Amino acid sequence: MTDILRSWIGGALPDWVIVLIAYLLVTTIVLFYAVGNFIMMVWAERRVVARMQDRLGPNRVGPAGLLQPIADAVKMFTKEDIVPRSADQWVHLLAPIVSLAPVAMMLAVIPWGRGWEPIDLNVALLYIVAVSAVSGVGLMMAGWGSNNKFALLGAMRAVAQLVSYEIPAVTALLTVVILAGGMSLLELPYMQAGVPLMGATILCGDAAGCSPSLYTTVTSFPGSPGEPVQALDLGLGWWVFTPVGLLGFIVFFIAALAEGERTPFDIPEADSEIVAGYMTEYSGMKFATFYIAQYILNFALSALAATAFLGGWQGPGVAALANMGGPWVHVAAALSAFYLLAKIWVLFFVMIWLRGAFPRLRVDQLMDFAWKLLLPLALVNIVSASLMVGLTQWTSAQWGGLLSLDGFAPWQRQLIAILVTAIINIAAAYWILSINQRPTQEEWIEEELVVAS
Amino acid sequence: MNTLITILFVVFAAFILASAIMTVTVKNIVHAALWLISSFFGVGALYLLMEAEFLGVAQVLIYVGAVSILILFAIMLTRDLEGSQNRQLTPRWWIALIVPAALFGLLIVPTVMTYAWQLPPPPAGQSPAISGAQQIGTAFMREYLLPFEVAAILLLVAMIGAIVIAFEERERRRRVLTLAEQVRLRRQQRQPAPLPEPAATAIQASEATGGES
Numbered sequence: 001m002t003d004i005l006r007s008w009i010g011g012a013l014p015d016w017v018i019v020l021i022a023y024l025l026v027t028t029i030v031l032f033y034a035v036g037n038f039i040m041m042v043w044a045e046r047r048v049v050a051r052m053q054d055r056l057g058p059n060r061v062g063p064a065g066l067l068q069p070i071a072d073a074v075k076m077f078t079k080e081d082i083v084p085r086s087a088d089q090w091v092h093l094l095a096p097i098v099s100l101a102p103v104a105m106m107l108a109v110i111p112w113g114r115g116w117e118p119i120d121l122n123v124a125l126l127y128i129v130a131v132s133a134v135s136g137v138g139l140m141m142a143g144w145g146s147n148n149k150f151a152l153l154g155a156m157r158a159v160a161q162l163v164s165y166e167i168p169a170v171t172a173l174l175t176v177v178i179l180a181g182g183m184s185l186l187e188l189p190y191m192q193a194g195v196p197l198m199g200a201t202i203l204c205g206d207a208a209g210c211s212p213s214l215y216t217t218v219t220s221f222p223g224s225p226g227e228p229v230q231a232l233d234l235g236l237g238w239w240v241f242t243p244v245g246l247l248g249f250i251v252f253f254i255a256a257l258a259e260g261e262r263t264p265f266d267i268p269e270a271d272s273e274i275v276a277g278y279m280t281e282y283s284g285m286k287f288a289t290f291y292i293a294q295y296i297l298n299f300a301l302s303a304l305a306a307t308a309f310l311g312g313w314q315g316p317g318v319a320a321l322a323n324m325g326g327p328w329v330h331v332a333a334a335l336s337a338f339y340l341l342a343k344i345w346v347l348f349f350v351m352i353w354l355r356g357a358f359p360r361l362r363v364d365q366l367m368d369f370a371w372k373l374l375l376p377l378a379l380v381n382i383v384s385a386s387l388m389v390g391l392t393q394w395t396s397a398q399w400g401g402l403l404s405l406d407g408f409a410p411w412q413r414q415l416i417a418i419l420v421t422a423i424i425n426i427a428a429a430y431w432i433l434s435i436n437q438r439p440t441q442e443e444w445i446e447e448e449l450v451v452a453s
Numbered sequence: 454m455n456t457l458i459t460i461l462f463v464v465f466a467a468f469i470l471a472s473a474i475m476t477v478t479v480k481n482i483v484h485a486a487l488w489l490i491s492s493f494f495g496v497g498a499l500y501l502l503m504e505a506e507f508l509g510v511a512q513v514l515i516y517v518g519a520v521s522i523l524i525l526f527a528i529m530l531t532r533d534l535e536g537s538q539n540r541q542l543t544p545r546w547w548i549a550l551i552v553p554a555a556l557f558g559l560l561i562v563p564t565v566m567t568y569a570w571q572l573p574p575p576p577a578g579q580s581p582a583i584s585g586a587q588q589i590g591t592a593f594m595r596e597y598l599l600p601f602e603v604a605a606i607l608l609l610v611a612m613i614g615a616i617v618i619a620f621e622e623r624e625r626r627r628r629v630l631t632l633a634e635q636v637r638l639r640r641q642q643r644q645p646a647p648l649p650e651p652a653a654t655a656i657q658a659s660e661a662t663g664g665e666s
Contacts, residue, residue: 016457088481088483091483091484091487121506122506123506123507123510126507126510126511126514127506127510129514129518130510130511130513130514130517130518131513133513133514133517133518133519133522134513134517134518136518136522137487137490137517137521137522137525140522140525140526140529141487143529144483144525144529152529156526156529159522159525159526163519163522181587182587362631
């Protein structure tokens with residue numbers, strides 16, 4: 001964007017103004033993209049949940065109720081803005097903004113398509129984690145500023161849940177950092193080129209015979225470092241197809257459900273217990289701001305899960321189109337953006353599905369789930385990820401002479417790594433699940449005695 | 454570009470200072486915590502201005518995401534603290550002024566006196582080394598291994614201490630029963646009743662009627 005603007009109005013304005021305008025344009029586009037998706041997501045959620053519950057859902061405004069979000073928006077805008085007399089005016093006003101802004105900032109580092117990334121930040125994964133933690137402050141402000149006990153309870157629950165589920169989420173993302181050797185989100189889709197399970201390890205025999213529609217040049221994972229190689233690329237070498245990526249994806253997705261306050265984990269706004277949690281005292285546009293923040297958070301977390309584990313914009317045909325050069329590169333970018341959007345929507349559909357299928361957890365179940373199940377699984381997965389990197393990329397010198405895999409071809413090393421990590425992950429998952437399913441009989445009897453006496 | 458950076462620096466610095474002053478002067482303790490958060494944000498922005506991306510993001514993650522949430526939690530769980538009747542100045546406020554001022558002077562005066570302020574500009578055409586995850590990881594595992602391990606042990610000890618405290622508290626606390634468990638418990642209590650003492654019967658009867666009404 002900056003380059004295009006420079007070529008158009010390069011001489012007329014100072015460079016920093018051009019950069020500023022370019023980034024403002026990019027920001028506007030990304031925010032409109034997210035809000036457009038938000039509108040569709042609200043409609044889709046209502047329709048799909050209705051379908052699952054054998055209802056019709058919104059079906060009056062427009063075809064199939066498609067214009068219902070617009071009617072809702074008009075209602076929200078024209079509603080009276082009520083602030084409780086005992087509320088803290090400024091904190092009450094700022095809370096929705098503080099909870100929406102970090103969520104919007106998360107969108108800045110996600111590569112929305114091949115070559116369509118707003119910012120290349122080399123600590124992008126850490127940035128997303130840091131920024132999403134800030135929204136907890138907004139929830140706290142909402143709960144405290146409302147001066148309402150339900151709001152305060154909801155805020156406490158929300159922040160406790162956010163803080164404890166951040167740990168499994170970050171630990172699951174650490175496997176991605178280990179696999180990628182860095183925290184940049186920009187590189188992740190490129191690294192997930194290739195074919196399922198094997199990644200980009202099936203190399204081209206002779207350089208002349210490989211068609212550019214099937215083979216692409218790969219530099220980093222997992223071929224020889226630095227040296228570009230021609231690898232078979234169907235755009236399907238997503239990490240979710242490997243044992244490490246699969247376990248990481250499951251842990252991260254569950255933790256993302258909790259961070260986005262989706263239904264099995266919607267304890268903070270459990271409407272049958274504490275009205276609407278921290279949103280109790282909000283009406284009109286302020287309530288809508290919380291609503292938008294929540295859905296865009298789900299959108300951004302789905303995009304992050306898709307980028308980190310499901311290949312991001314990577315998909316069949318993207319690399320082939322990009323290799324054709326010329327205007328086809330833009331077609332490839334559009335196709336890749338479509339792939340990412342499709343993955344986000346699939347993940348969002350799973351979220352709706354879970355909402356239709358599961359009841360709400362209790363708080364102690366929530367904490368047990370995070371600390372006794374997700375965190376150990378994620379920790380084991382880090383060991384597996386390190387082994388995966390070691391087995392596929394390290395030379396015998398890096399292993400310190402313990403293990404020499406230099407003689408094997410990349411695909412053989414990948415196969416060895418997948419077998420080893422699969423054994424570790426399956427054994428660990430089986431063990432941790434069996435520990436968690438063991439009933440705690442002794443504790444029961446003791447507690448009943450305490451209450452009965 | 455240089456003047457722009459200077460302007461941004463002045464803006465951020467003024468923002469940090471203003472937030473910090475508001476933190477210590479504001480009466481309401483929750484407002485003080487919120488101003489502290491905005492001050493933390495300003496420091497993170499300064500780090501970003503210096504192109505220390507990792508440091509800036511870590512500042513936001515640790516201070517805004519963790520420390521201040523902990524502070525807010527602590528304040529909200531102890532509601533008696535807030536209120537405008539809190540005194541801001543103790544009778545011996547001048548001691549509290551002199552000691553930090555002297556310590557700060559001890560740091561700042563030698564720095565100002567001896568530091569070479571005119572740094573040579575970096576050689577042109579050579580991009581400065583941006584600290585990424587790999588460099589930081591290598592530094593932690595090679596040069597700064599001992600401080601890293603010491604900090605890790607310190608944090609581990611703190612964590613174990615927190616767990617121990619929480620466990621002691623938990624032993625004294627009864628679990629909140631669900632409705633089904635309460636019903637079952639009440640049924641169990643009503644079933645045996647092998648001719649207890651009169652006082653105990655009265656209590657149990659009142660409990661039973663209280664539960665049914």
